[in-house]
Amino acid sequence: MSSLLDLHPMTRRSLLGGLAATGALVVLHPFAARAASNQAHLRLMETTDIHVNLMPYDYYADKPNDTLGLSRTASLIDGIRAEATNSMLIDNGDLLQGSPMGDYMAYKKGMKAGDLHPVMKAMNVLGYDCGTLGNHEFNYGLDFMFNTLAAAKHPIVCANLTKGQLASDPKNDELFFKPFVIIEKKIKDGAGHESPVKVGFIGFVPPQIMVWDAKNLEGKAQTRDIVEAARAWVPVMKEQGADIVIALSHSGIDAKGPSEKMENASLYLAGVEGIDAIFTGHQHLVFPGPKTWDGMQGVDAVKGTLMGKPAVMAGFWGSHMGLIDLLLEKDGKSWKIVDFTSEARPIYHRDEAKKIIADTKDKPEVVAAVQEEHEATLAYVRTPVGKTSAPLYSYFALVADDPSVQIVSNAQLWYIKDMLKETQYKDYPVLSAAAPFKAGGRGGADYYTDVPAGDIAIKNVSDLYLYPNTVQAVLITGAQVKNWLEMSAGMFNQIKPGSKDADLLNLDFPSYNYDVIDGVTYEIDLSEPAKYDKDGKEANPQANRIKNLSFNGKPIDPQQKFVVVTNNYRAGGGGKFPEIAGDKVIFVGPDTNRDVIVRYIISQGTINPSADGNWRFAALPGTTAVFQTGPKGRPFASKVIGAKIEDAGDGTEGFAKYRLIL
Structure with missing residues (x-):
């Protein structure tokens, strides 16, 4: 069966990035290498849909797994930062639920005011600049979410989650979080001189949380259409001096046409005037990437654009680091984008035999930060x-x-x-x-x-x-x-009909x-x-x-x-x-x-x-058929409902043979 973990293969750039993460090799991004004195390279890095997968471990299977884990994604960061003159790190939501560690923290340990969730421990180690909410942040209730996010050392933004009924003007909505934040970031230009750029981040959550988590949100919250909220707030960001506006959209890519309160609205969000780049997520896919996006109008899956603007979706569970590289040029007192690239860089690849090969190692600081909860989760899944x-x-x-x-x-x-x-x-x-x-x-x-x-x-x-x-x-x-x-x-x-011991199973199916x-x-x-x-x-x-x-x-x-x-x-x-x-x-x-x-x-x-x-x-009177199954099934053969089964001796390659009386 195909799995969503079968993501696109490793590229030369990702190989170089993996080597850079270990200190073996650093290759400057072309924007950093060629920036003129009035230009600067700004790299934006994304994690998304981590789902409390902080370690490379499948708790369900109770064994290590090289395709996941923020500790592995984190090990890319140093090398990726080294490729760039200036960089910022964001998270695009779905942090708090999705692995047994999340359930352990919610159901077993609980989160009280002042407690430090392992997700926050890991993120605070890595130095995020901004984040937004995913739909799974609400799975354990509002108190749990607020108690957890209170420990974040970076701002959390969300422009379409309100405390009550929607106002006639989105700008009058009573929001749980700031709709946006404008961060004044000092960046070095091509001549090595520092000057500030104002980077605005605005966040969005799928409106469907009101259905998916009705028991936690009904009567306490409301959601607004993503594009509607963006059209209201992005002009405000520009008025307040944002040089560039980055959308943190915990929403996927759907080209079927805009609709009210659309779940996967990132394509049409990218069409909002004033938004310069967009980070997406939620769908657990990779963009730019494979054939998933072929034929979608407004989507360029090779260049990595939505409505002509740079965009990225960084897989899930830490499988990729999303990168948007911007070449900025100073125009008077403000900056504008003159070129860009986008990439989803993986933490692993598959060899010719489809074997998983890890391209990164754990970042020790993340492992140390979450080790206690990792050990507690192991005990939890075994209990x-x-x-x-x-x-x-x-x-x-x-x-x-x-x-x-x-x-x-x-x-x-x-x-x-x-x-x-x-x-x-x-x-x-x-x-x-x-x-x-x-x-x-x-x-x-x-x-x-x-x-x-x-x-x-x-x-x-x-x-x-x-x-x-x-x-x-x-x-x-x-x-x-x-x-x-x-x-x-x-x-x-x-x-x-009337056959004796005919082969029952189609082994090609x-x-x-x-x-x-x-x-x-x-x-x-x-x-x-x-x-x-x-x-x-x-x-x-x-x-x-x-x-x-x-x-x-x-x-x-x-x-x-x-x-x-x-x-x-x-x-x-x-x-x-x-x-x-x-x-x-x-x-x-x-x-x-x-x-x-x-x-x-x-x-x-x-x-x-x-x-x-x-x-x-x-x-089929007078008819029997035979099949093979595991010999450990013999004690259950007489208890099967709706079928008469007899032991027919040993099968091949360690299997046991059974006879079905039809």
């Missing part, structure tokens, strides 16, 4: 946060309704119903699609989820959900639900594309051929493997609309499922599926993951 009343295993996830898939669906349904309860989709029926990720195959005979009944710890969640996907939902018809399941049923070979949809009941008729091949193309248009598909005990209405909650991979077209793509998406969640599962477990105390048997194979 039970709830219980499971039944074992969670995936040994039979491909042949019967399965507890490891069931718990993911239960958590997704719990989450999405809460997220949609105040939206236009609140009255639509909701289904959940989930797939087994650990199901043997190339992973080997031990590559299965296996969590015993009893205590369940946060790190067990990675056993249930391998990937850092985020929750999304699509709106589709009953006919499209059926085709979704027809595609999933490509997991199985066609079996002739990846298990992560075998979606089970909860909320409906259905049978899979293996006597029929697969309707779609593994690439989503119709191989047998008349095939009809999915039988007796029902909703609420009645045959599904092909025209009825359903909300189906899934992950960003599937909703965005991953797996090439028929008619499932970005144009069907009606909800883009701010949370990872892993985080949702953890929060569900905490909320329930004790979870009941027992499969509900909502699907099974259609009966």
Whole structure:
């Protein structure tokens, strides 16, 4: 399964930057090297969407990870600063939630006035100049956010978060934070002379926080449209003497056309007169960068511009450092931009074998600042946060309704119903699609989820959900639900009625594309051929493997609309499922599926993951099929719901063989 961590490969510049960070080599940016006596080079550095990933460690998997960690991103800073004559460091939000360290600080340790959060410890070490809010800053409530941010040694700006009802004029809004700040920065020109430049920073948060965190914000806060707020405040910044205006936009890039209270508004924000450069985030993508942005009007993903202005999005979890380099020229008493470059510099690359190679080392000062909380988080993820009343295993996830898939669906349904309860989709029926990720195959005979009944710890969640996907939902018809399941049923070979011990599983079909949809009941008729091949193309248009598909005990209405909650991979077209793509998406969640599962477990105390048997194979009298799974699954074979399974001895390469009585 593709992961959002598969970002663009290392460039020569990033290699030089990595070497510079270690002191081995420093290469001046061309602007710094060629600036004239009335010109100066100003480098602006961005971190974004850190999500409390301060160390290169995956707490869910309980092991190091070279693709993330502010301590690694931070090690770039010295070298990057050395390439520039003048530099400033900003953060673009989503600091306080998103890893178990964030949950530890909120749920276990708590934050009181005067306490110092590890995020602030790390940032204060690095000397940030300015920051803004992300949507996840609100996940633990306003008091937690304010207590944490109070320790920042840099200003926090946000122009579209108000304390109450919106005023008729945005400039009359009662804001929680200053809308902008103008920092007088002394810079050296090409002749080595120092003079001040006034750099204005204005910040924005997605208006959707009022939906995503309604329980924390309802009656306490309100949000204004990002572009509307910018049009009101940017002229004020110019009036107050800002030479250049930098937008800190915790909002992504969407070229579908402007709309009121748009979530990913950075492209249209860049079109606001007076804004000179824009830092983006929120989408967990890289800009400038790969093909994600091809064909978007107003977006130049090669040069790194939005509406012709320099822009950058620096990945997520510390994967990249965003850089905007400006060549400034003094025009009388003020400065203007005469040239620019933008770049997202990675902390790692993949070699030809796709192995992850770290390009940076930890910055010792950051590690020392957060070591105590890191150790506490390790203890936290290894400590039970709830219980499971039944074992969670995936040994039979491909042949019967399965507890490891069931718990993911239960958590997704719990989450999405809460997220949609105040939206236009609140009255639509909701289904959940989930797939087994650990199901043997190339992973080997031990590559299965296996969590015993009893205590369940946060790190067990990675056993249930391998990937850092985020929750999304699509709106589709009953006919499209059926085709979704027809595609999933490509997991199985066609079996002739009366066959004995036919091979059941199509080994070319990846298990992560075998979606089970909860909320409906259905049978899979293996006597029929697969309707779609593994690439989503119709191989047998008349095939009809999915039988007796029902909703609420009645045959599904092909025209009825359903909300189906899934992950960003599937909703965005991953797996090439028929008619499932970005144009069907009606909800883009701010949370990872892993985080949702953890929060569900905490909320329930004790979870009941027992499969509900909502699907099974259609009966084929006198027919048997065989499949392989892990030998540790033998104790569970007789407990599988909706399928009769017999032990058929040893399989190959350490697997065990089982017989399915059809």
